[in-house]
Amino acid sequence: MLLNLDPRSHIPIWEQVVNQVKELILKELLLPGEKLPSVREMSSMLLINPNTVSKAYQELERQGIIETLRGKGTFVLQSIVPKADEQKIEALRQALKQLVIESSYLGIEKESFLKWAESYLKELGGGTDCAESSSDS
Amino acid sequence: MLLNLDPRSHIPIWEQVVNQVKELILKELLLPGEKLPSVREMSSMLLINPNTVSKAYQELERQGIIETLRGKGTFVLQSIVPKADEQKIEALRQALKQLVIESSYLGIEKESFLKWAESYLKELGGGTDCAESSSDS
């Protein structure tokens, strides 16, 4: 559970936590049913306020990724069902388009961009069907 | 200069303006040397606060995309040189990675994601040989 937080980033800390937990789960470094550090543990590990961790956990629960059992703690859900929210997909497409625009202004070649995308997709998606390919990043 | 602004979007309006101007330039709907509407014109066209337009123009100037000539107006720069800022590239890579993660939780297939990326890359890069001319800085 070593998360990389950047307090200077414009992305709120709680959202950085959300993102990185989601990444850890996809990479199977956090397994279904596994217990997350308690809010207090996490906050002292990351040197952030417990409320910030709490907000991150609540958001993850709202997204159907983790669950909290009263008095027990917080756990990764057994079955994380991808829900194909059309609005979110459209937002993602827009974000992707914007990234492409930015990459052009940064002088990034098309091939590089696609290569990166493929590499990230393999890195994560590999875990779903074949675990051995998840480490060849 | 018909921009699509969404006041409900969580992306700041000034940033939406910046993004769409950059897109228009890439698509050659705004040509080098062309004059942009004045801050007042733009703000009344888009029904937004002049300060917002001003902030967008300042950001575009900061990024080396447009220039303001006092008393003359604001113009698209003749040569927009992609500056390969390593930090920005790394940030873009992170953003791309995050998009890939989100797409996984939305149940989007790898092929779809790559297809979209390719389509956007072609859409922009196709109109101009921006990639080849990116080294003549």
Add this chain to the structure above:
Amino acid sequence: MLLNLDPRSHIPIWEQVVNQVKELILKELLLPGEKLPSVREMSSMLLINPNTVSKAYQELERQGIIETLRGKGTFVLQSIVPKADEQKIEALRQALKQLVIESSYLGIEKESFLKWAESYLKELGGGTDCAESSSDS
């Protein structure tokens, strides 16, 4: 005494126990004078903490529904007298009102809501003439 507990529910487990015992009594699946499982038995049956069962029993006793005889065990009271606590009635009305509001936002038809209410009322009140016998306190 097969209770359906959901550790994921936001209703505290002790309260779920209280609710379901009250339901069993109304449905005459638990009869007046009948002995409840001991705290230990119940906790091992339900795989929950004995303290949780204990809290549920205390609450049921506080509500005048069961009684604990030292050394003998815990029993359903012979005569459960509905006590028309005005405050609780008002709270119930508020809760009902809130349910109606929620049902509206969920797009539930008035008829459906009333049908459900009637069905539940019949389900419970039908088995016993609780309403008529409610005045013999």
Add this chain to the structure above:
Amino acid sequence: MLLNLDPRSHIPIWEQVVNQVKELILKELLLPGEKLPSVREMSSMLLINPNTVSKAYQELERQGIIETLRGKGTFVLQSIVPKADEQKIEALRQALKQLVIESSYLGIEKESFLKWAESYLKELGGGTDCAESSSDS
């Protein structure tokens, strides 16, 4: 915008705000497009912390009932679409069942319970098609 908050209630204050705003909208005391008091105004009106109001507004936005425009304020959405979430409907049914059980222990007659339900349904639902019936509580 006179809300009745009960700090002693077990329902969190932010949730009480959410509930009552939803009620005001159903009763057409808050109209689509109307501006809600700012977070600061509301917090000073209700004598609660701005963060508490903020949490309530965020929840209302998450439920698709209001929207916030950056720097402008918070507004009731034009079209509030009831979304028939099956899980939430089932939870509502359970809550209704529980209310029926409670009403029995409080000695409430079936007819009273149904009468109340009908009255609340008419009070709110009346606003949808005929405004004149909304005041005959």
Add this chain to the structure above:
DNA sequence: GTGGTCTAGACCACG
């Protein structure tokens, strides 16, 4: 021990 709520007060970005 666990998470949830509330307060107070500060800082920031947006328009």
Add this chain to the structure above:
DNA sequence: GTGGTCTAGACCACC
């Protein structure tokens, strides 16, 4: 002016 985020510290309910 608006809302959003973060911190610090307190209190509570649950198990």
